[in-house]
Amino acid sequence: MKTLAVLLSLACALTGARAASAADGLTAELSHAHVEITSHFTGKRILVYGVRSHPGTVIVKLVSPPEEVNLSRKIRVGPFWVNGAKVAVRGAPAIAYLSSSAPLKQALGARERERYGLTLDAVLGGASAHGPPGALPDWRAALLRLKERAGYYRVDGHGVDLLNRHLFRTIIDLPADIPIGRYHIEVYLAHGGRVVAHDDLRLAVLQPSFERRLARIAHRRSWAFGTAVTLLALVFGLSLSIGLRWFTRA
């Protein structure tokens, strides 16, 4: 059912997109303009599809809003491995995917890749580390490695399918714990070692779930929140055990 709907929307979009593609060289579209994070959000599959007027490699880059993470180097103290000083990294996107129809290094030269920000290093361009000086000098490399291992950053040289001379598509699986905000999706067409066309898309991740609102209140009004939760725990525990005792006795 789902695939049918996707194919239908693909066909619909294409009739409209064809005319524009002649001028731009590349037109892309998203299967969903926005994603709503409900309480039962377990991730979302997004389809990026479009047409290209020239032959060449299609590159799709998705970058989410930033989210702070903490890094800590394991250090050895005697026989024990303990956490070293904590370094907070701010400004690094929570999620970054670089998908292309052929490996990026084949499609574009190093300078061109850098110019268009088509490397994971470039994704960390706005990031900064805050912690004791010298605690983790190689935090960029460590962050990239950890993010890639957790699947939050991904480079896939065969992630974009070229369906025929014009059509392309790629599937992006967003995980469950993604930040809300505007996601930037850039689509490039590379030919002869240069970018010949590009298109920009926006994906809005909306509507924080009840849990996320709760977390925000817990941070912004922490004392009121703490008092409320603790008193709720007290009342809940008391009433539950009184109720249960009454129930078992009856």
Added chain:
Amino acid sequence: MDIFLPLAHVDVNLWLILSFGGIIGLLSSALGVGGGFLLTPLLIFSGVPPIVAAATSATQIVGTSAAGSYSHLRLGNVDVKMAVPGLLGSWVGASAGVWIARVLERGGHFGTMVSFVYMIVLTTVAVSMFWESVNAMRRRGAGSAEAPGAATGFTSRLPWQTDFPVSGVRHSVLLPFGLGAAVGLLPAIGMGGGFVLVPLMIYVLKMPTKVAVGTSLFQLVFTTLLVSIMQAGLNHAVDPYLALLLILGSIFGVQIGTRLSAMLPAEQLRLLLAVVLIGVSVKLLIGLLSMPHFPVTMSAGVQ
């Protein structure tokens, strides 16, 4: 069925958390130990960040021990006069404990500290439980013949000597205050501290066992109440879903434990718990000794 814990920022299995609560409730009713010292490591093993595990354990203790404390109060097992200086002391200790936790968490060392402290405490508790239950099984009905000794010279020279009629003892109010302050440090790392406070009340304050248990539990509710509020206020570490699920599980555990204790001798349960605690200590030790797969760890940042 997995649920997302909004403050811990992790997915956990609903039934696993409910069963953790159940085990803790069962232990507290069948053996009279709070079980907080088992809950925090279990939560950490399930992927909950150490600071959230410790803070939410304190919240869970509030909910689980409130009812028990109330029935002790009604039965007259609470020495309120003794509990007041004890509680003031434990509030001082608890505030210090949460501040220490905050400093350690900011520096990224809280998890390591928790592993070390739990390893030491759990091993000590397990060894003493093992010893106790072996002794009890050997004696079987001989009755504990240890007569309380006379008050030592040092404590009788402290100022503000007061009569505590419910316990039938005379002490300086500084004594329960000091003990409360020392034991009050523990809830900041998720331990109730009843397993330390009850023996101290019996052997140092010479309180009758029943009154010691009741008064300790009464103090515990209000100590963990403050710790829970402070942990949320300062460290943003109390997860509401986790707390309520643990309380729900533990209240049912208490009901099962009450029935179970009528069927199974406490010594055997104690022995079983000692084995479990040793297992948890060993797992913590392995975690500290084994080489990490990757030398840097990543955790969700606090906004």
